[in-house]
Amino acid sequence: EAKSSGRNGYQIYEQTRPERSVNKLTLLEEMRSGIENGDFFLEYQPQYNLVSGRIIGAEALVRWQHPSLGRLMPGEFIGLAEESGLIVPLGRWVMKEACRQNKAWQDAGLTPITIGVNVSARQFSDVGLVADVTAALEESGMRATYLELELTESLLIQNAEQAVELMDDFRRIGLKLAIDDFGIGYSSLVALKSFPLTRLKIDRSFIRDLDYDENDRSIARAIVSLGRELGLCVVAEGVETAKQQAFLASCRCEVVQGFHFGRPMSANKFGKLLGMTLTPLDAHFG
Ligand code: C2E
Ligand code: MG
Ligand code: MG
Ligand code: MG
Secondary structure, three states: OOOOEEEOEEEEEEEEEEEEEHHHHHHHHHHHHHHHHHOOOEEEEEEEEEOOOOEEEEEEEEEEEEEEEEEOHHHHHHHHHHHHEEEHHHHHHHHHHHHHHHHHHHHOOOOOOEEEEEOOHHHOOOHHHHHHHHHHHHHOOHHHHEEEEEHHHHHHHHHHHHHHHHHHHHHHHHOEEEEEEOOOOOOHHHHHHOOOOOOOEEEEOOOOOOOOHHHHHHHHHHHHHHHHHHHEEEEEEOOOHHHHHHHHHHHHOOOOOOOOOOOOEOOHHHHHHHHHHOOOHHOOOO
């Protein structure tokens, strides 16, 4: 996560580059112009059905090709985008681009998949969200059923009253609604009880230690069956090993996403992956 340092300082760092402090106001100005200039792009991470081994979806993840700092990851700029409100125009672009790209894959004759888009608190409380989503669907011509909004538990609880209404509206339009990073908040069960969700994404902190932590195995197994009992599609995030995959299969977890199956990749690469009838990744499924 990027952290602020002092009033106008902002720490930017990546593993490949020494940490450096940049001026926060400059970065904001650059973000504003970057949105207009097309400096942002999306990567797509595949989601596989654990039984069929087929790609059934992708999560769209935003990156910033900064003119001088190079490629920045969301952890380095989403916080600032939220704080400043720039997440609204940025999120609007993400939504449009994700729908446009997914429709382009469909038009190319590839198997239709669901595209997941992350929505943060500031976007969710913006009055223009429904209009933005509707515009993205209309402009792309993609059916609503292929769009999934990923919402976090804290976002839902913060906005509990409007959230249910807004989510009902989205469900009427035909969208899918996922609870992202499930299990790390303070009101996970309240969220499941209160909101019209279609999917539950188990936070990767519960997946990470599955290979050697018996408690995590119990928790993951319980979350999968809880989700199933509620009629939700359960997705495990952050799956990195074959052992984790095998365990999740034994729990009858429906969908997996993680570095073991594929890292977030360019649209071009993802399109090729989707186009292969027998992907190299089929090797992962017996
Ligand atoms: P998230 O929605 O939970 O997305 C999953 C994050 O986990 C991604 O990081 C992804 O690259 C990473 N990941 C996937 N599989 C694995 C794995 O096997 N191991 C590990 N260690 N990590 C894995 P990324 O792309 O850096 O995004 C971080 C967060 O930034 C996202 O978390 C999401 O909250 C936010 N974000 C990304 N794109 C957008 C966007 O377009 N809009 C908004 N509002 N937030 C976004
Ligand atoms: Mg997500
Ligand atoms: Mg997540
Ligand atoms: Mg997250």
